[in-house]
Amino acid sequence: MKHFSIGLLWRVLLLVLAGLGLGYLLSQPVPNGMLVMMMMILVFFLGNGLYRYVTSFNRKFVRFLESVRYSDFTIKFRSDNAMGDTFQELNQQFNEVLMAFRQARAEKEANLHYLNTIVQHIGTGLITFDADGKVNLVNSAALRMLEIYRLRQLSDLEETHPRLYDLLSQLETGVRELYQTPNDQPLAIQATAIQMRGSWVRIVALQNIGTELQQKEVEAWQNLTRVLRHEIMNSMTPIVSLVGTMRLIVDEDIEKTTTNQEAVEDLKEALQTLEKRSQGMMKFVNAYRDFTTLPKPNMRTIPVQELIQEVLQLLQADLTAAGVLWKSEVLPENLVLVGDADQLQQVLINLIKNALEAVREQAHRLIDIQAFLTDNQKVSISIRDNGYGIEPEALEKIFIPFYTTKKTGSGIGLSLSRQILQQHNGNLVVSSEVGNGTVFSLIL
DSSP states (O other): OHHHHHHHHHHHHHHHHHHHHHHHHHHSSSOOHHHHHHHHHHHHHHHHHHHHHHTHHHHHHHHHHHHHHTTOTTOOOOTTGGGOHHHHHHHHHHHHHHHHHHHHHHHHHHHHHHHHHHHHHSSSEEEEEETTOBEEEEOHHHHHHHTOSOOSBGGGHHHHOHHHHHHHHHOOTTOEEEEEOTTOOEEEEEEEEEEETTEEEEEEEEEEOHHHHHHHHHHHHHHHHHHHHHHHHHHHHHHHHHHHHHHHHIIIIIHHHOSOHHHHHHHHHHHHHHHHHHHHHHHHHHTTHHHHSOOOOOOEEEEHHHHHHHHHHHHHHHHHHTTEEEEEEEESTTOEEEEOHHHHHHHHHHHHHHHHHHTTTOSSEEEEEEEEEOTTSOEEEEEEEOSOOOOHHHHTTTTSTTOOSSSSOOSOHHHHHHHHHHHTTOEEEEEEOTTSOEEEEEEO
16 A cells, blocks of 8 residues: 555646646746646646546456456456555455356356256256247257257147147146157156246156056066966866876776776876866966066176177077078177176077067078167167068067967067066067068167
8 A cells, every 4th residue: 555655645746746837837927838738738647647546446346347247257457566565465355256256157167067968868858948938958868759859949849749749838837747759659748847037947857658667567467477377276286186186086996896997998088188288287377487486687797799699509500490591790899788697698589589480481581680889878689580570460469478479389488578678677679560570679
């Protein structure tokens, strides 16, 4: 402050002296016009300098406020540090405040980037739009679920998803609605509204509940199968036991006391048939024990290339005997997944055997196995065949337990395979076109 006071003092003194000089010149009988003009200019410059010197703090403060207003935190205050400790301290405080603003903005941008990365990588679809239908944010999951590549206005959905457009336009906060996409993908839709900068913004969450519905369906079939198995076993066990007792009575008592041996042989044959059929029924029921008592997977890291090669080695004899040309490709070659190797091998064996059955009638039999990493960082293993394909009516039922289109088969393989995939937090999906073959895909 001492330097500021000295600077102010000599500026005032110079202005006073210049003023006195001007007054002296003007008091002369015949003033010298040139000197008067020069003195007036000097007085003006000295006065302006004094004014700017005194108001330098105001200008500095205005610059500080402007830098805050326009988020220009690169400015530095140091030019008048030599004017004293007070000015130096003031400049330091200004610089520290701007530094705090600069750090706060950097943290805000980092948090925004962090949240945006999370939003773009979560599996739940998110769409936010304002009262005018302008979409402020849509993440990649929502675009993938709706099979569109961009969404700027809510009205853009009117052509491809007209029912969804109506739902989102009228959906109330907290209400949950179900929507079926054109490719039969079930979505649960829920909305909430928040106020931002004086206007309301609606946030809509889209969640694919296909896996959840499949899990509920599998659980329902498991419960039904468990009940049927229990009841059938309870009924068949005493029948088998009774047939054994009857055969013993025939052998020990009736056969020795009767002369009608032909009737005895007929009775033996009937009892043998009944026993054989009862045991066959019990064996048939026990075959579905795995469907209701599937063990939890033993998770470990598995090289996908190794997994596929082991399955192909197990089935090589069957494929060669059937005249099937097969090929496999894994991209990248070091692709890995986390799962139970034995259970996943069983799934692949089931699917390859199904493909083997599907191509038997073809002149050129081909099975193509491909594994790759999807856009959302999931492992996909697809088994493609060039068979006749699956009829649309059957395609809707192939994952139902006990349903089969083959003359020989239990109808449990695909249901069990999907259950295994669900225990791996994955899914088993199928696409087929009559005349162009079928593709089963394991998504993990």
